[in-house]
Amino acid sequence: MxxxxxxxxxxxxxxxxxxxxxxxxxxxxxxxxxxxxxxxxxxxxxxNKTRKLEYLLGDALQRGATTVLTEGPVQSNHCRQTAAAAARAGLRCVLVLSGSELAPPVQGNLLLDYLFGATVQVVRTREERAALLAAEARACAERGERPYVIPTGGxxxxxxxxxxxxxxxxxxxxxxxxxxxxxxxxxxxxxxxxxxxxxxxxxxxxxxxxxxxxxxxxxxxxxxxxxxxxxxxxxxxxxxxxxxxxxxxxxxxxxxxxxxxxxxxxxxxxxxxxxxxxxxxxxxxxxxxxxxxxxxxxxxxxxxxxxxxxxxxxxxxxxxxxxxxxxxxxxxxxxxxxx
Ligand SMILES: Cc1ncc(COP(=O)(O)O)c(C=O)c1O
Structure with a gap:
């Protein structure tokens, strides 16, 4: 295209x-x-994620998505911007984050993730993160939502x-x-x-x-x-x-x-x-x-x-x-x- x-x-x-x-x-x-x-x-x-998200959300909306899901480290700029972009598009946002602490300090990007209304889950490793992201997407689909998964960094x-x-x-x-x-x-x-x-x-x-x-x-x-x-x-x-x-x-x-x-x-x-x-x-x-x-x-x-x-x-x-x-x-x- x-x-x-x-x-x-x-x-x-x-x-x-x-x-x-x-x-x-x-x-x-x-x-x-x-x-x-x-x-x-x-x-x-x-x-930089704003530019990518213009195209990613364009794609998501064209496919009829109702929920965007993505992953990253706890202080991910990509996740913060995805949460804001989803808010602008009227989509639900699920973030699966990883870091050394399961209850990390709520500041910087993480604080903003909550401000934009994202559903946030924190795990320790990248492997757990990938597994949980896939499970969350399946759970969304089972509830009748239409998930759109954005990989790390968009x-x-x-x-x-x-x-x-x-x-x-x-x-x-x-x-x-x-x-x-x-x-x-x-x-x-x-x-x-x-x-x-x-x-x-x-x-x-x-x-x-x-x-x-x-x-x-x-x-x-x-x-x-x-x-x-x-x-x-x-x-x-x-x-x-x-x-x-x-x-x-x-x-x-x-x-x-x-x-x-x-x-x-x-x-x-x-x-x-x-x-x-x-x-x-x-x-x-x-x-x-x-x-x-x-x-x-x-x-x-x-x-x-x-x-x-x-x-x-x-x-x-x-x-x-x-x-x-x-x-x-x-x-x-x-x-x-x-x-
Ligand atoms: C501030 C900043 N610069 C650069 C990058 C790297 O961009 P990319 O994921 O496209 O490699 C990121 C990714 O999260 C970022 O947040």
Missing amino acids: RLVDLPRFPLATLPTPLDEAPRLGAELGGIRVLVKRDDLTGLALGG STAVGAAAYVQATLELVQQLVARNARPTALYVATSTSGGTHAGLVLGARLLGDPFRVIGVAVEEDGEAIRRRVAALANETAAVLGLAVRIEDREVVVDDRWVGPGYGSADERTVEAMVLAARTEGLVLDPVYTGKAMAALIGDARTGAFQPGETVVFWHTGGAPAVFAHAERLAPAFRGERPVER
Whole structure:
């Protein structure tokens, strides 16, 4: 199906701004940094999932769904945005979350999940989460509801198609201001839909820049394979004769730090630098790591002065509050942020 024919439920305020970040660029040796503000997509404190959910809920509504079900970690941005999107569409929302505590602190994204009226269940492991999600979907169907299950991160071909559209949006903005970036940085994961859509979108436009997916969890190779596979699946759904090879997908896995959900000093420093030069809120799980990669590359001479790079801000701000204990000392300057 052509991109323009995919059913779409309007949720996002588009186009998102493409902001200059001159003070950050000056700190990084005089490069030009452009920030694609998908933290401002407009739904429930913003983030990359809004774009995917436009297509996912479009699909759900076309199939007559009455209930959307999805899964993720306790502080999932995707789950928070799904809960809000379901509210907007008048659908019931069931979230199956996993984390080390069965009664996690109700704050950040989890607090908002409840605010949007989602039914929330918490389990310990990803395996239990997948099993419970399937059981919940069956129970919905038995009660006469029409369940629509959205996998982790909304990263289906339909969800990733949103980031093909988003690439077109970015390139239009770049053309309008005659900007020619050499690289684009975006946080990526084993869900991979954002990265896959951007890789496919860039390919369709002749690869105008390198799309650098910055891994937020271990196993860069698995992410690379997943992103290529999902990009190809998306191309097939959109009827495009394009093939992305695994080796063409760039995944930088040097910035993961202690693992998914944990920020090291480089990530915290990136959050502090972006905040204090540009007033940007990055998060410790995704965007802080992506910015740490951009900063690290700039400091090791990857770019010439005047060169343009794009930072794709994918949102995630509510998680900042859930990490207050770890972050507060660094923000208050009690502990130096190591370089
Ligand atoms: C703030 C943020 N950035 C990036 C990502 C990664 O996006 P994807 O699931 O498309 O790989 C997520 C996923 O939850 C996210 O919440």
